[in-house]
Amino acid sequence: MDDQRIGSDLHKDLFGPGFDWGVSTAAFQTEGSWDIDGKDESIWDTFTQKKGKIFGGQHARVACDFYNRYEQDIDLIGQLNIPNFRFSIAWTRVIKNGAGEPNEAGLAYYDHVINYCLEKGITPWVTLYHWDLPQVLEAQGGWTNRHSVQWFSNFVTVCAKRYGDRVKNWMVMNEPAVFTGAGYFLGLHAPGRKGLGNFVPAVHHVTMSIAAGSKILRALVSGANIGNTFSCSHIEPYTDKPRDVAAAKRADVLINRLYIEPLIGMGYPYADLPVLKHIQRYIKPGDEDLLTADLDFIGLQNYTREIVRSSFFTPYVGAKLVEAKSRKVPLTEMGWEVYPQAMYEVIKKFSAYPQIKNIRITENGAAFKDVLENGRVNDEKRTRYLHDNLQQVLKAKNEGCPVNGYFVWTLTDNFEWAEGYRPHFGLIHVNFDTQERIIKDSGHWYKEFLAGN
Secondary structure: OOHHHHHOOOOHHHHOOOOEEEEEOOHHHHOOOOOOOOOOOEHHHHHOOOOOOOHHHOOOOOOOOHHHHHHHHHHHHHHOOOOEEEEEOOHHHHEOOOOOOEOHHHHHHHHHHHHHHHHOOOEEEEEEEOOOOEHHHHOOOHHHOOOHHHHHHHHHHHHHHHHOOOOOEEEEEEOHHHHHHHHHOEOOOOOOOEOHHHHHHHHHHHHHHHHHHHHHHHHHOOOOEEEEEEEOOEEEEOOOOHHHHHHHHHHHHHHHHOOHHHHOOOOOOHHHOHHHHHHHHHOOOOHHHHOOOOOOEEEEEOOOEEEEEEOOOOOOOOEEEOOHHHHOOOEOOOOOEOOOHHHHHHHHHHHOOOOOOOEEEEEOOOOOOOOEEOOEEOOHHHHHHHHHHHHHHHHHHHOOOOEEEEEEEOOEOOOOHHHOOOOOOOOEEEEOOOOEEEEOHHHHHHHHHHOOO
């Protein structure tokens, strides 16, 4: 691969000063040390023990061993010229029994991570909730329990008071549509619940929790830069027939609009997806005033587009995705279409909300089949993917969209939820038997790009 050729038409300076360049990770996917220093069990610790839920019966008890190797990995971030590091705090490490007393050993661990970042000149960006709800709280209903708003508020308060003197960039939750949809409706992710009766209350309580968390951060952290991340996909109808167009609109509500609209003061999008009216049974007097979040930016996380067709037999939504593999298009190892234009489309879509003044791409990346040969991973497809998506970010920015940051998913190959260790998204290869790290060609390309070469 000729890295210079791939990057020759794109330069960091084109994005302007003040553009935030970074890399993103998540606690459960990287840390390991699942029962160390007073850490409690999370819903994902429990879920990975269930037969048939994770590819190959794999688990994250060791993962990338970031808990013990954080200095090594932060050193690698510095070596790659990456100025901003997004990571999450494991609720189960810092609060005993989910809603009990703070756990000093867990709190001290993140002190070390944050302090080491700052020592190395790397700015920490903290995600408070990246899917690892304490199992003890799930046993009480998890996000279907209205008390979850208070449980989460307590967690946010502890973190804000402990780290707010050093951490100014915060994301309240990661991808609420994914963890409620896959975890409380489809049962594909932890905690493995299914059905509308679980999904609908979880949606409302998560939305309220995001809003509450943002306001706690505002009150407790001086100079805070507060955001929330949202999974989003560019949605297109399979044909121009009215039924497919209508189906795509309904899918767009579920995938892109469900959380952002109430959080920016528009309320739930009932009109375009009537099944959402079931949320009303969980709304208590005064809740509407508690849904709007105090956000400085939103984080968009885009990987692909989705093609949608009408489906009479799909309950509630009346729509189904047309799988990318059936459309004979280029695919990643996740089976997702390689379609960089989706990045431009979602930035334009979210920029159209007048309430949204600042956007950062907080995840973007691709899993491809990596081959380690002679100490090198020549991952040209990943490099091309990152380059082409950055072109689309720049196109949107040049058209006036308020996009001011880009974070690659992810630093190291890691535990990718139900897919286990099969898909590799990292800029850095990890041998999970030895924990050896090798920077891939895509990592070297990003390093050179960030150096302005």
